[in-house]
Amino acid sequence: MCAAGRRWGRRQRALLWAVLLAAWEAAWGQLRYSVPEEMPKGSFVGDVAKDLGLQLPALRDGGARIVSEGRTQYFALHGKTGHLVTAERIDREQLCQRVQQCVLRCELIVEGEMKVFGIQVEITDINDRAPSFRGTDIELRMSETTALGARFPLAEAHDPDSGRNSLQSYELSGDEHFSLAVQAGPGGDQRPELVLAKALDREEAAFHELVLRAIDGGDPARTGTARIRVTVVDANDNAPVFSQAEYTVRVPEDVPVGSALITVTATDADEGLNGEIKYSFKKITEIASQTFQLLGETGAITLLRSLDFEEGDSYELEVQAHDGGGLSDTTKVVVSVIDVNDNVPEISVRSALSEISEDAPSGTVVALLHVRDRDSGENGEVQCGLDGGVPFLLEKSFDDYYRVVTARELDREQVSEYNVTVRAADGGSPALQSSAVLALRVLDVNDNAPVFAEERYSARLAENNAAGALVLRVRATDADWGQNARVRYRLSEGRVRGAPLSSYVSVQAETGALYALRSLDYEQVRELQLWVRAEDGGAPALSSNVSVRLQIVDENDNAPQVLYPPAAPAAGSGGPWSGVELAPRWSEPGALVAKVVAVDADAGQNAWLSYELAKATEPGLFRVGLHSGEVRTARSPLARDAARQSLVVVVKDHGRPALSATATLSVVLAESVAELLAELGSAAEAAAPAEAAGSLTRWLVLAVAAVSCLFVAFLLLLLALRLRRWRRQHLLPPDSGALRGVPVSHFVGIDGVRAFLQSYSHDVSLTADSRKSQLRFSGASCCDTLPARPLPDEPAPLLGEEDVAAALPTDPAAPSCENAEASLLQLSKCRAATQPSQGFHKQTRGQRENLCSVSHVIT
Numbered sequence: 001m002c003a004a005g006r007r008w009g010r011r012q013r014a015l016l017w018a019v020l021l022a023a024w025e026a027a028w029g030q031l032r033y034s035v036p037e038e039m040p041k042g043s044f045v046g047d048v049a050k051d052l053g054l055q056l057p058a059l060r061d062g063g064a065r066i067v068s069e070g071r072t073q074y075f076a077l078h079g080k081t082g083h084l085v086t087a088e089r090i091d092r093e094q095l096c097q098r099v100q101q102c103v104l105r106c107e108l109i110v111e112g113e114m115k116v117f118g119i120q121v122e123i124t125d126i127n128d129r130a131p132s133f134r135g136t137d138i139e140l141r142m143s144e145t146t147a148l149g150a151r152f153p154l155a156e157a158h159d160p161d162s163g164r165n166s167l168q169s170y171e172l173s174g175d176e177h178f179s180l181a182v183q184a185g186p187g188g189d190q191r192p193e194l195v196l197a198k199a200l201d202r203e204e205a206a207f208h209e210l211v212l213r214a215i216d217g218g219d220p221a222r223t224g225t226a227r228i229r230v231t232v233v234d235a236n237d238n239a240p241v242f243s244q245a246e247y248t249v250r251v252p253e254d255v256p257v258g259s260a261l262i263t264v265t266a267t268d269a270d271e272g273l274n275g276e277i278k279y280s281f282k283k284i285t286e287i288a289s290q291t292f293q294l295l296g297e298t299g300a301i302t303l304l305r306s307l308d309f310e311e312g313d314s315y316e317l318e319v320q321a322h323d324g325g326g327l328s329d330t331t332k333v334v335v336s337v338i339d340v341n342d343n344v345p346e347i348s349v350r351s352a353l354s355e356i357s358e359d360a361p362s363g364t365v366v367a368l369l370h371v372r373d374r375d376s377g378e379n380g381e382v383q384c385g386l387d388g389g390v391p392f393l394l395e396k397s398f399d400d401y402y403r404v405v406t407a408r409e410l411d412r413e414q415v416s417e418y419n420v421t422v423r424a425a426d427g428g429s430p431a432l433q434s435s436a437v438l439a440l441r442v443l444d445v446n447d448n449a450p451v452f453a454e455e456r457y458s459a460r461l462a463e464n465n466a467a468g469a470l471v472l473r474v475r476a477t478d479a480d481w482g483q484n485a486r487v488r489y490r491l492s493e494g495r496v497r498g499a500p501l502s503s504y505v506s507v508q509a510e511t512g513a514l515y516a517l518r519s520l521d522y523e524q525v526r527e528l529q530l531w532v533r534a535e536d537g538g539a540p541a542l543s544s545n546v547s548v549r550l551q552i553v554d555e556n557d558n559a560p561q562v563l564y565p566p567a568a569p570a571a572g573s574g575g576p577w578s579g580v581e582l583a584p585r586w587s588e589p590g591a592l593v594a595k596v597v598a599v600d601a602d603a604g605q606n607a608w609l610s611y612e613l614a615k616a617t618e619p620g621l622f623r624v625g626l627h628s629g630e631v632r633t634a635r636s637p638l639a640r641d642a643a644r645q646s647l648v649v650v651v652k653d654h655g656r657p658a659l660s661a662t663a664t665l666s667v668v669l670a671e672s673v674a675e676l677l678a679e680l681g682s683a684a685e686a687a688a689p690a691e692a693a694g695s696l697t698r699w700l701v702l703a704v705a706a707v708s709c710l711f712v713a714f715l716l717l718l719l720a721l722r723l724r725r726w727r728r729q730h731l732l733p734p735d736s737g738a739l740r741g742v743p744v745s746h747f748v749g750i751d752g753v754r755a756f757l758q759s760y761s762h763d764v765s766l767t768a769d770s771r772k773s774q775l776r777f778s779g780a781s782c783c784d785t786l787p788a789r790p791l792p793d794e795p796a797p798l799l800g801e802e803d804v805a806a807a808l809p810t811d812p813a814a815p816s817c818e819n820a821e822a823s824l825l826q827l828s829k830c831r832a833a834t835q836p837s838q839g840f841h842k843q844t845r846g847q848r849e850n851l852c853s854v855s856h857v858i859t
Contacts, residue, residue: 030117030118030119030120031046031048031051031052031108031117031118031119031120032119032120032121032122033045033046033084033119033120033121033122034121034122034124035086035090035121035122035123035124036123036124036125036126037090037091037092037093037102037123037124037125037126037128038089038090038091038092038126038128039086039089039090040086040089041086041087041088041089042085042086043085043086044083044084044085045075045083045084045085045086045121046083046084046119046121047081047082047083047084048077048082048083048084048108048117048119049081049082049083050082052108052117054082054110056080056081056082058110058112058113059077059079059082059110060079061112063110063111063112064077064079064108064109064110064111065077065108065109065111066084066106066107066108066109066119067106067107067109067348067350067370068104068105068106068107069105069370069372072088073087073088074086074087074088074090074104074106074121075087075104075106075119075121077108084119084121090104090123092123092124092125092126092162093125093128093129093160093161095123096123097160097287098312100162101122102122102123102125103120103121103122103123104120104121104122104123105118105119105120105121106119106121107119107350107370107401109350109351109368111351114351114353114365114366114368114403116350116351116368116397116398116401118398118399125161125162125163125165126161126165127161127165127216127218127219127222128161129159129160129161129165129222130159130216130222130223130224131157131158131159131167131214131215131216131222131223131224132157132158132159132214132224133155133156133157133158133212133214133224133225133226134155134158134283134284135155135226136225136226136227137226137227137229138154138155138212138226138227138228138229139229139231140152140194140228140229140230140231140326141230141231141233141322141325141326141327142196142200142230142231142232142233142326143200143232143233143325143326143327144199144200144201144202144232144233146196146200147196148196148197148198148199149195149196149197150195150196151181151193151194151195151196152193152194152195152196152328153191153192153193153194153282153320153328153330154192154193154194154212154226154228155192155226155282155283156189156190156191156192156283157170157214157224157226158285159214159216159222159224161216161218163217164216164217164218165216165217165218166216166217167190167214167215167216168215168216168217168221169182169190169214169215170182170190170192170212170213170214170215171212171213171215172192172194172210172211172212172213173210173211173213174208174209174210174211174228175208175209175210175230176197176198177196177197177198177200177208177230178194178195178196178197178208178210178230179194179195179197180192180193180194180195180212181193181195192212194210194228194230200232201232202232202233205232206231206232207229207230207231207232208229208230208232209227209228209229209230210227210228210229210230211225211226211227211228212225212226212227212228213225214226231326233325233326238268238269238270238274238275238323238327239268239323239327239328239329240266240267240268240277240321240322240323240327240328240329241266241267241268241329242264242265242266242319242321242329242330242331243264243265243266243267244264244331245331245332246331246332246333246334247262247264247331247332247333247334248333248334248336249261249262249333249334249335249336250336250337250338251303251307251335251336251337251338252307252337252338252340253306253307253308253309253337253338253339253340253342254306254307254340254342255303255307256303257303257304257305257306258302258303259302259303260300260301260302261292261301261302261303261335262300262301262333262335263298263299263300263301264279264299264301264319264321264331264333265299266279266299266321266329266331268323268327270323270325272324273323273324273325274323274324274325274327275323275324276323276324277321277322277323278296278297278321278322278323279294279295279296279297279298279299279319279320279321280294280296280319280320280322281294281317281318281319281320282318282319282320282330283317283318284317284318285315287311287312287315288315288316288317290304290305291303291304291305291307291312291315292304292315292317292335294317294319299319299321301317301319301333301335307337308337309337309338309339309340309375309376310343310374310375310376312337313336313337313339313376314334314335314336314337315334315335315337316332316333316334316335317332317333317334317335318330318331318332318333319331319332319333339375339376339377339379340375340379341375341379341426341428341429341430341431341432342375343373343374343375343379343426343432344373344426344432344433344434345371345372345373345382345424345425345426345432345433345434346371346372346373346374346434347369347370347371347422347424347434347435347436348369348370348371349367349368349369349436349438350368350369350370350401351367351368352366352367352368352438353366353367353440354439354440354441355440355441355442355443356406356410356440356441356442356443357442357443357445358409358410358411358412358442358443358444358445358447359409359410359445359447360406360409360410361406361409362406362407362408362409363405363406364405364406365403365404365405366392366403366404366405366406366420366438366440367403367404367420367438368397368401368402368403369384369401369402369403369404369422369436370400370401370402371384371400371401371402371424372400373424373426375426375428378426378427378428379426379427379428380426380427381426381427382400382424382425382426382427383424383425383426383427384402384422384423384424385422385423386404386420386421386422386423387420387421387423390418390420391406391407391408391410392404392405392406392407392418392420393405393406393407394422402422404420404422404438410442411442412442412443412444412445412480412481413448413479413480415442416441416442416481417439417440417441417442418438418439418440418442419437419438419439419440420437420438420440421435421436421437421438422435422436422437422438423435444480444481444482444484444485445480445484446480446484446536446538446539446540446541446542447480448478448479448480448484448542449478449536449542449543449544450476450477450478450487450534450535450536450542450543450544451476451477451478451479451544452474452475452476452534452544452546453474453475453476453477454546455546456546456547456548456549457472457474457532457546457547457548457549458548458549458550458551459471459472459514459548459549459550459551460550460551460552460553461516461520461550461551461552461553462552462553462555463519463520463521463522463523463552463553463554463555463557464519464520464521464555464557465516465519465520466519467516467517467518467519468515468516468517469515469516470513470514470515471505471514471515471516471550472513472514472548473511473512473513473514474489474507474512474514474532474534474546474548475512476489476512476534476544476546478536480536480538483537483538484536484537484538485536485537486536486537487512487534487535487536487537488509488510488534488535488536488537489507489508489509489510489511489512489532489533489534489535490507490509490532490533490535491505491506491507491530491531491532491533492530492531492532492533492545494529494530494531496525496528497524497525501528501530502517503517503518504516504517504518504520504525504528505517505528505530505550507532512532512534514532514548514550520552521552522552522553522554522555522602522603523558523601523602525552526551526552526603527549527550527551527552528549528550528552529547529548529549529550530547530548530550531545531546531547531548532545532546532548533545534546554602554603554604554606555602555606555655556602556606556653556655556656556657556658556659557602558600558601558602558606558659559600559653559659559660559661560598560599560600560609560651560652560653560659560660560661561598561599561600561601561661562596562597562598562651562661562662562663563597563598563599564595564596564597564663565581565594565596565663565664565665580666580667580668581593581594581631581665581666581667581668582667582668582670583633583637583645583667583668583669583670584669584670584671585637585639585669585670585671586636586637586671587633587636587637588633588636589632589633589634589635589636590632590633591632591633592630592631592632593622593631593632593633593667594630594631594665594667595628595629595630595631596611596624596629596630596631596649596651596663596665597629598611598629598651598661598663600653602653602655605654605655606653606654606655607653608653608654609627609629609651609652609653609654610626610627610651610652610653610654611624611625611626611627611628611629611649611650611651612624612626612649612650612652613647613648613649613650614648614649614650614662615646615647615648616645616646616647616648617642617644617645617646617647618641618642618645620634620635621633621634621635621637621641621645622634622645622647622667624649629649629651631647631649631665631667637669641669642669643668643669643670643675644666644667644668644669645666645667645668645669646664646665646666646667647664647665647666647667648662648663648664648665649662649663649664649665650662651663
């Protein structure tokens with residue numbers, strides 16, 4: 001009971017230590033599992049997600065994967081469960097031939113988090129291989145005089161398994177003359193020997209058949225057999241003897257193929273056939289048999305293929321020398337391979353980013369690298385680093401893993417792409433180097449506002465421009481990329497003369513072209529100050545402003561305006577007579593007479609005015625200052641010079657083309673004030689006839705309009721009377737339908753009535769030999785008055801007395817025609833009656849005796 005309790009306690013402590021060791025390794029990112037060899041593909045190895053404390057979504061979304069050294073990947077990660085499983089069938093004997101403990105290493109890389117975890121998997125042995133001999137038939141030659149107890153080494157069996165599954169024992173069967181002895185070698189191996197237990201007699205038995213069996217410790221045990229044939233020969237006194245019990249040779253791994261590495265030698269004291277020695281390998285591994293060759297005649301060991309220190313650093317060979325009589329000797333040859341720096345460091349990119357944001361914080365992991373050198377010693381010591389000039393650092397992660405991290409924040413506008421070169425060099429002499437290039441593109445962040453090409457813009461635009469004229473283009477660039485660098489333009493709000501700025505100019509959003517929306521006038525707006533904003537397409541958007549100054553350039557679109565002398569009043573306005581300047585006849589040359597004053601609404605050269613004398617009554621009498629506009633006498637007035645002088649002064653600006661205006665000056669040359677007044681009076685009298693003529697014209701126009709209106713009213717009245725008569729005729733008896741006293745030949749209907757009424761004669765006389773015009777008409781009767789009775793040879797009136805009474809005016813004062821207004825009205829009626837009748841065929845002399853005369857004097 002006590003012994004059982006102690007064993008249970010030891011098991012518990014071992015389990016506790018194993019758990020603590022596993023927990024410590026997991027805490028440091030190291031996992032260790034064990035799995036038997038020859039497991040089928042997909043077999044469970046360990047729960048990686050649980051042991052590392054990782055969530056399954058993080059493994060799936062983070063791009064977790066398993067990588068291992070070598071060309072063959074023996075493990076994989078199950079994405080749904082997070083388990084480590086076998087990816088291939090694993091043969092321990094093939095992977096770990098000379099290693100007692102077979103451990104495979106791999107790494108779990110989580111690319112999303114740029115983390116790496118080491119995993120070690122021990123491959124345990126199973127008894128899947130049986131012991132085997134290099135040759136299944138062993139030939140031995142012994143002399144019949146061989147002493148009892150003589151020992152003959154036998155070929156050793158080889159079992160690739162390890163531990164208890166490896167070779168454990170030998171058994172011999174088949175003949176009583178021999179027994180088996182097993183010796184322990186220097187490395188703990190078992191070496192079988194054949195011992196002569198009974199004297200040989202060739203005449204009794206020339207041959208002896210034996211069976212050697214090798215047994216391992218598996219369950220069930222596996223065995224391998226070899227048949228031994230012993231030939232009894234005549235006496236052979238001496239056996240071969242090697243010069244050395246063990247040969248050792250050190251060769252570099254780069255020794256050429258075919259080179260002789262070492263020569264073993266043995267001697268035999270016998271002569272003849274018994275003294276001839278042959279050499280052969282007694283014990284050799286499969287790899288060694290493919291690497292080395294033994295020349296049987298000379299004992300030279302040559303190289304069949306290149307050595308590789310990384311595959312094998314030493315080889316143990318057993319060489320046997322035997323003579324013709326069957327006697328032999330054995331020696332051991334140890335070939336040690338010297339490492340040569342023939343392997344460059346290997347850089348494996350386990351995980352790497354192809355893009356990184358420029359605002360990534362310092363220390364962001366960009367890549368995970370695995371670096372190793374297959375050489376040993378100093379040749380396998382690797383130093384890693386980055387080429388200078390890049391904002392990255394190389395840090396040691398664990399074991400042979402390194403990580404590339406950012407040393408500071410990146411700026412895409414300075415460098416948009418990086419080619420990070422990682423270099424590794426070993427400690428050999430000369431050192432070997434290798435490199436790997438990481439291509440990394442920097443993603444843009446909207447951290448740059450648009451920048452205008454100029455600090456401020458200015459442009460000049462001629463006034464009276466066409467609407468939509470291009471003023472200038474503003475241009476801004478953004479150092480960012482893509483949508484963040486797309487610039488759009490717009491105007492800042494503002495007002496000009498109370499109107500929005502946008503009604504004057506506009507900016508094209510894509511190109512930055514500034515257009516004038518209306519025709520600008522320099523006299524109203526001389527300058528526009530505005531701000532243009534450039535905004536990128538980032539989120540949030542960044543912007544900048546620039547000042548634009550638009551100067552309106554003056555055009556010569558305004559003619560000079562004369563302020564003095566004032567413009568002459570319109571004809572007939574009745575205003576006072578102006579524009580008269582006085583110049584005494586005794587004036588000296590250069591005397592100031594008047595000054596023409598003019599202004600121009602334009603500016604600059606377009607407003608520079610010059611004055612010229614274009615026309616004068618007396619050329620040479622006056623001159624005008626070119627720039628002052630002063631009118632001065634060029635000489636003294638003479639007696640023959642006219643008293644009234646008219647001067648026309650032209651005022652021009654300096655625009656292209658030049659615009660001009662004229663000013664008219666009236667200068668009176670007089671000796672005294674009385675003479676001046678007389679000249680002014682005569683000038684007024686000369687202007688009176690023109691004023692009277694203009695007044696008469698206006699009155700005639702009014703008279704014609706009034707007569708036309710009266711004529712239309714008279715026609716409407718006649719039509720109304722005609723309708724009235726027609727109605728009365730239909731009410732009277734038929735026999736009373738004829739008009740009495742009117743011949744049929746004189747009745748012509750309504751046209752005849754109109755002709756009769758409109759027939760008259762008049763005399764007009766117009767005299768203009770005085771300052772007053774007179775218009776006289778003969779007769780004093782009114783044209784709208786009909787005779788009291790018809791002449792004997794004329795038809796009776798077409799209208800009855802009552803009709804005539806109704807048609808005549810009731811105002812007894814109307815025929816008097818005493819005032820001017822009534823006279824004008826009668827004159828219009830008379831003029832209307834002078835038009836010839838279209839429906840009256842003949843006019844009698846009696847009809848023309850009805851005269852209308854009106855006397856009217858217009859002053």
